[in-house]
Amino acid sequence: MGGHSQRVIWTIGGGKGGSGKSFITTNIGVCLSKMGTRVILIDADLGGANLHTFLGILPPVPTLSDFIKKRVTQLHDLLIQTNIPNLKLLTGAQDLLNAADAKNVQKRKLLRSIKDLESDYILVDLGGGNALNVLDFFLMSDGGILVVTPEPTAIENTYRFLKSAFYRRLKQTVSSYSAKTLIDQTMDPKNEAGIQTPYDLFQEVKRINEEDGRRMMEEASKFHPNLILNQVRSKKDIEIGFSMRSACHQYFGIHLHYLGYIVFDQEVSNSIRKRKPLMVENDKSKAAQCLKEIAFRLAHSGSLDSFN
Amino acid sequence: MKRIEDQTYYELLEISPDATPKEIQQAYDRAKETFQLDSLAIYSLFPQEEVTKIQAAIEEAYRVLKDEELRRSYDQSCPHLFKHLSRAQQIHPPSEKLHEMKQGLSFTDISLEIKDIPYRGTSLKQLREQLGIDLKTIAAKTKINPRILESIENEELDRLPAPVYLKGFLKAYARVLNIDPQRLIEGYFQLFQERKKK
Numbered sequence: 475m476g477g478h479s480q481r482v483i484w485t486i487g488g489g490k491g492g493s494g495k496s497f498i499t500t501n502i503g504v505c506l507s508k509m510g511t512r513v514i515l516i517d518a519d520l521g522g523a524n525l526h527t528f529l530g531i532l533p534p535v536p537t538l539s540d541f542i543k544k545r546v547t548q549l550h551d552l553l554i555q556t557n558i559p560n561l562k563l564l565t566g567a568q569d570l571l572n573a574a575d576a577k578n579v580q581k582r583k584l585l586r587s588i589k590d591l592e593s594d595y596i597l598v599d600l601g602g603g604n605a606l607n608v609l610d611f612f613l614m615s616d617g618g619i620l621v622v623t624p625e626p627t628a629i630e631n632t633y634r635f636l637k638s639a640f641y642r643r644l645k646q647t648v649s650s651y652s653a654k655t656l657i658d659q660t661m662d663p664k665n666e667a668g669i670q671t672p673y674d675l676f677q678e679v680k681r682i683n684e685e686d687g688r689r690m691m692e693e694a695s696k697f698h699p700n701l702i703l704n705q706v707r708s709k710k711d712i713e714i715g716f717s718m719r720s721a722c723h724q725y726f727g728i729h730l731h732y733l734g735y736i737v738f739d740q741e742v743s744n745s746i747r748k749r750k751p752l753m754v755e756n757d758k759s760k761a762a763q764c765l766k767e768i769a770f771r772l773a774h775s776g777s778l779d780s781f782n
Numbered sequence: 783m784k785r786i787e788d789q790t791y792y793e794l795l796e797i798s799p800d801a802t803p804k805e806i807q808q809a810y811d812r813a814k815e816t817f818q819l820d821s822l823a824i825y826s827l828f829p830q831e832e833v834t835k836i837q838a839a840i841e842e843a844y845r846v847l848k849d850e851e852l853r854r855s856y857d858q859s860c861p862h863l864f865k866h867l868s869r870a871q872q873i874h875p876p877s878e879k880l881h882e883m884k885q886g887l888s889f890t891d892i893s894l895e896i897k898d899i900p901y902r903g904t905s906l907k908q909l910r911e912q913l914g915i916d917l918k919t920i921a922a923k924t925k926i927n928p929r930i931l932e933s934i935e936n937e938e939l940d941r942l943p944a945p946v947y948l949k950g951f952l953k954a955y956a957r958v959l960n961i962d963p964q965r966l967i968e969g970y971f972q973l974f975q976e977r978k979k980k
C-alpha cells in the first residue's frame with residue numbers, strides 16, 4: 475500500500491438497503507472533521523445517491539460523471555464545501571460504478587485521482603449492491619466497512635457480499651486458469667466439484683496447483699474487512715458482532731474486524747427529517763456517542779494493511 | 783486456515799493455552815451461542831452438517847478443558863501448544879493480539895482483555911503506539927509529567943517515584959488505554975522483584 479499514511483480511503487457497503495450506510499458514512503465524516511482532520515465524502519450509491527440530503531444541501535450540479543466524460547478535468551473542481559468546516563462532498567460516483575464497460579485500468583485511474591485529492595480521510599458510500607465494480611472498489615480501498623443490522627435478512631446479504639468479495643479477491647490472486655475456474659464454480663452452491671466451503675476450495679486448488687493454493691491462503695489471511703452493527707437494541711445484539719467474527723474465522727479463515735455498534739435511537743430519524751447530521755443536531759444522543767467511538771477507532775487504526 | 787478437526791481445543795474456543803477456568807467457561811458460552819442452529823451470526827453461512835460438526839467439536843473441547851485432570855493430560859499430549867508463549871513473544875506480542883486489545887479499547891461493557899500479554903512498561907508503550915496516541919496526550923489526560931511516563935515505559939526503575947505514587951500513575955495510565963489497572967500494577971511491580979533477584 476505504500477507511504478500515504480495520511481490519506482485513507484474507507485468504503486462503506488455490503489449491507490441490505492436501509493441498514494444505515496449513508497447515515498453512518500455522513501456522521502463518521504462529520505465526526506472526523508470535527509476532530510480537525512479533512513474529510514471528503516463520496517457518494518457512489520448506484521440506486522439512490524442521498525448523502526447531500528443527510529447534509530442538508532441541494533443535489534450538486536457537476537458530478538463525477540462530468541469528470542468521467544472529461545467535461546471537468548480536475549476531480550478537485552467537483553468538490554462541494556458542506557456547511558461543516560473540513561467536510562467536502564463529491565457525488566455522482568455511481569455513474570462510474572454503473573458503467574458496464576468500466577475497465578480495471580479506468581477504475582484504478584479513478585481511484586488514483588481520488589487518492590490524490592487533498593484530504594486526510596475519504597469515505598465512500600457504496601450503497602447496497604454487490605455489482606463487480608462495487609466489489610472492486612471495496613477491495614481496492616484501504617479499508618472496507620460492512621454495515622449490518624441484527625436481522626437474518628441483513629446478515630444474509632452481508633455474507634453474500636462478503637463471499638463475493640472474498641472469492642473475487644482470491645480470483646485476482648491466482649494465476650492458473652484451472653484455479654480461476656474452480657473459484658467460479660465454488661460460488662455456485664450446487665457446483666459439480668462438490669466444493670462447499672472456502673476450506674474445500676483451498677484443498678482443491680492446492681491439489682491442482684500448489685503455488686496458487688499457497689497464494690490463496692496467504693491472501694485470505696490478509697483480508698480484514700470491518701464490521702459495524704447498526705440499530706442494536708440489546709446487549710445480546712451487540713454480541714452478534716463478536717459471533718459474526720468467530721463465524722467468519724471458522725468459515726473463511728479471515729479476521730473480520732468488529733469496529734463497533736450503534737444503538738437504535740429515535741434521534742437518528744429526527745435528525746434526518748431536519749436534514750442535519752446527527753453529530754450536529756444532537757451529538758449527546760446515544761447513537762452519536764456510539765458513532766464517536768467508531769470514528770475514534772477509525773482514526774487510530776494504524777494497521778491499515780487490511781487490504782494489500 | 784485450519785479445518786475444525788485440525789484445531790486445538792484452545793483454537794476452537796479462541797482462547798490462549800493459559801486461559802483461566804473462568805475464561806474457558808466464558809469462551810464456551812459464547813461459542814455455544816454463536817454456533818447454535820438458530821444463531822443469527824451464522825445464518826446462511828454454513829451448511830448444516832458443518833454446524834453440527836462445529837458444535838460437537840466445541841462440546842468436546844469444553845469437556846476436556848473444564849476438567850483440570852483432562853486438561854493437563856491434553857496439554858501434555860501437545861507440547862507445541864505452549865511454544866508460542868515463549869519469552870521472546872511475550873515481549874513482542876503478535877500484532878493480532880494488540881489488534882484485539884485495541885478493539886477492546888472502548889467496548890466498555892464488553893471489553894476483551896487479552897491475558898497472555900505481560901503488563902509491563904514496554905508493552906504499554908507498544909500498545910500506546912499501536913493506538914497512535916502520543917506521550918503528550920497521555921500526559922495531558924493523566925496530568926503526569928511526560929518524563930515520568932517515559933521512565934515508566936522504558937522501565938527505568940531507579941528513576942521512578944515512590945511505590946505509592948507509582949501505583950497511582952500506573953492506574954491513571956491504564957485507564958487511558960482502557961486496560962485493567964490492577965493487572966498493570968501487579969505486572970509492573972513484579973519487574974522490581976525480578977530485577978532485585980539479578
Ligand SMILES: Nc1ncnc2c1ncn2[C@@H]1O[C@H](COP(=O)(O)OP(=O)(O)OP(=O)(O)O)[C@@H](O)[C@H]1O
Pocket residue numbers: 489490491492493494495496497498519522601602704705706736737738739740742743746761
Ligand atoms: N441507529 C439508528 N437508529 C434509528 N434509526 C436508524 C439508525 N440507523 C439508521 N436508521 C434509519 O434507517 C434509515 C435508513 O438509513 P440509511 O439511508 O443510512 O440506509 P442505507 O443503508 O444508506 O440505505 P440504502 O441502501 O437504501 O442506501 C434512516 O432513514 C434512519 O431512519
Ligand SMILES: [Mg+2]
Pocket residue numbers: 495496497519522524599601
Ligand atoms: Mg444509502
